[in-house]
Amino acid sequence: MALTVNAVTIDVQDRINGVHRYDGTGTSWTQIRGAVTVGETVGGGWGIVVGGTGGETGQVLGYSGTPFDWFSMGERGATYAVSHETVYKTTPDGSQVLQFDGFEDSTPLWSKVGGSASLAVAGSVGVVAQMPDLQGDTFLYTGNPDDWENIGPGGNSYAIADTIYRSHPLGTKVFKYNGTGTSWGDIGGPPGGVARLFGGGFGLFATALDASGVFRYRGTPGNWDRIGEQTGSCAVADDTVYRVGGDGSVFRYNGSGDSWSSIGRPDRVFSILVASD
Template identity: 40%
Template sequence: MTTSDGSVLGSTQIHGTAPRNRAFTIVLLADGFTSTQQTDFDNACTDFVTALTTTAPYDTIGRPINIWRINVTSTDSGADDPASAGGTGATAATYFDSTFGGNGIRRLLLCNTTTVLQTAAVQVPEFTAAIVVVNSTIYGGGGGSVGAYSLAGGATEIALHELGHTAYKLADEYPCYACDGVETGHDVHPLGEPTEPNVTQNTARDTLKWGWAVAPTTDLPTTSNPNCPTVDPQSSPVPTGTVGCFEGAHYYHCDAFRPEYDCKMKSLSTPFCQVCRQVIRTKAKVTKNLCALTPSRDAVYLYDGSGDSWTRIGGPAGQLFTGAWGLVATNPDTGDLYRYLGSPDNWQYIGGPGASFAVSADTVYGLSPGSDAVYSYDGFDNSWTRIGGPASRIFAGVWGLVATNPDTGDLYRYLGSPDNWDYIGGPGAEFAVAPDTVYGLTPSSDAVYCYDGFGNSWTRVGGPAGHLFTGDWGRGLVATNPDNGDLYTYMGTPDSWRYTGGAGASFAVATDTVYGLSPGSDAVYSFDGFGSSWTRVGGPAYSIAAGNI
């Protein structure tokens, strides 16, 4: 029942390529696996990686995440299963002393958190979240400073749910505690706004903590429990994926609300809701989001993430280009391209001038000075590979790279190998690549379209727009009104947009929010996430750009 009941064998990185000091690092630790069962633990860790990387939003944010396993032997297989909580009464001598029956609930799986955290810190000092994999087929899991899950059926679903607690401080969204049908004391949530980002007692549209995700036409509250002594049995009155306020959450039948009718933080084998996905995207990114070029273009600054504090990271620049791969800037005198390496004044020359550049998830693309060829950076020195012929404009993002034909304006998608491009649509006034698709503005700017992902099929999602801006935040798209410059956020369904704020000289969509440069370029603002409230975070700038910096 102590560390004398086993030994730590060592650690192995099993996923991710991010620099160790710039990664969101998950460690998986074995408990209840004997020395002859370590392959079983290895396989369980492989299953976890597969589940994580194929579950939204991890399927589009995998680059900043590293995953390690820590192999630990135990004297016995399994975990304690106290009879007092409905278990078999079995005990097991394991390194982290895992036990079912926490708080008298058999499925609540706990372990010695101090030992887990100490072990993780020794083996992988930069770890972000520690999750214990318990070698038992009894259903159970737990989340807190340390997460734990058993190898019951649907084990990886339990793991992803518990990771939500441990890594992102997400609350349980289910409207009961033991959920055994006879519990008392959970009719009405006590007064006091929960600190977790995915539950609330506030249903006021203008101050709701996830107000950015609620469409103007969605009722608040969206559901109300008519009988607080019981869990609300009603089905959802709105389509799946609608964000609102659904009563019953945080272990209480009434006076606590969750963002969507269902979510992985409420029911396993269900996708994370939009709000939880946003929290995961924000917290999984440990690098900075926003940079700016001074009005005279004599220095590049990086926003520190709070207040109005910025750090100078470079000297003069012509233009800034950012994305999931990082930040690059052009030399204002020569046009040469430099990559920011993560510390002030630490930049690497990676190539000569170009007509334009665009940053994707895994590299930077460039259009030659004469616009007669598209190139991809090879990732080392100043080596580039020609991947396509003439283009008038290039656009890149997590979804990939697209370019316009200089003669027709038609849009082509790069398929990953030189001269391998696919026609996906006609010309447009503007295009913007989001995490999961590409958006286009018609040639006359009278409608916004979303690429359907196949052939040359597009769906109209909005009316006239001035400019499009895409990124990781929200549904991935914001656009300006062509008449007054006001900013609107796309809510995910055609013609569903939410007024977000007034006009600006430019906008940048980051992982955590959307940033704006005031109309006179005299201040940088950050959207607060509710209503149309913005906070000034910086002074004058020539331009702003958001990405993995």
């Protein structure tokens, strides 16, 4: 399962005008969708989902792998999380968590796996939500319908790398889940505080609350290195991390220090995400 970087772009009036997929070399990108709702463009190991607009308003759509070919997955949700295996969403009123189970003929199937929640993140270690809402504690889905384990207090931002990470609600520090019960370790954070966390196979990264840059966690508490300029969006693949530059271009990290290479831009990039091929 190779993860490829994708970009949501905006026009000169700052309106969303498309989703583009990086072609893998140089600065070449392929557009795969027109105007979308940026808050509902989510990716992961399973693939990409978007919220429908125009004639598809009210639907959530999955990418088939062919540019501009998307299939309806049913009613749009309030929050989403994409794992390696499938897609999760909350109902529009946030009262239930639903899991995508595929299709029966052409009918999308979803099953209830949880109650009132706000989905936070999904990845290699599972699906994480705040319950009963964005102000709630942190819960991890056990894989059994309606069985979620309370693993600790709520956070402001979440990421999954080798385990689950959450930032303090005030952005003052980052906590690493120890894997059992409600045990978390304080691993510090960027000197200027934590704005957002980003995680994946390549590790854990944070943008600074004081806009001082992108920081990489080096695996021991308090050990964070500044690796690049501040950005509004990062995406972590298995072998590197990407960020959006000030001019709307996308940059790929070269692996050490603060060295990055531009991979161009299909248009002015607003946000990026990684998803499987």
